Amino acid sequence: MKFGADTWWLVGLAVTIAIGIIGYFLKRTMSKQDQHEADINHIKLTYVTKEEFKELKSDTATSMDKLQKDVEEIKVNTLSKADFYRSQAKTDDKMDKIYDMLIELSKKG
CATH class of the missing domain: 1.20.5 (Single alpha-helices involved in coiled-coils or other helix-helix interfaces)
Structure with a gap:
């Protein structure tokens, strides 16, 4: 059985396409493998x-x-805010009484 030049051309084209497809899937598989390896190394470092x-x-x-x-x-x-305000109010009342006493003493004076 003899094949003509155009038959060999078709066989060569088919082999080239098959090698291209195999190469594409092999590259894709290897890329995924590299990514998985990088992910595993990251996990090893951080687990x-x-x-x-x-x-x-x-x-x-x-x-x-x-x-x-x-x-x-x-x-x-600690002192609560309400207790602090009550204490300040008492101090203010005492200061007011002291001021009133001083004013009365100065008027009598």
């Missing part, structure tokens, strides 16, 4: 082990307990 997570969780719980105790201590040991 947390169970022990580290438990330690972090324990530290966080301890810190939260300490903060809660500090907040309670602040509530107990």
Whole structure:
């Protein structure tokens, strides 16, 4: 069986197209593989082990307990806004009485 030049031309074209398609899918597969490798390396650099997570969780719980105790201590040991205003009002009343006494003393004077 003999093939003519135009038959070989068609075979060559088909082989070229097949190699192009195979090359395209191979390149796409390799690109995905490279991306997966980069993602895996990123995960390796940033992952947390169970022990580290438990330690972090324990530290966080301890810190939260300490903060809660500090907040309670602040509530107990600080003056509220209403108490401050009452105290200032009492001081103002005392100052007014002192000024009134001074005015009376200067009038009698």
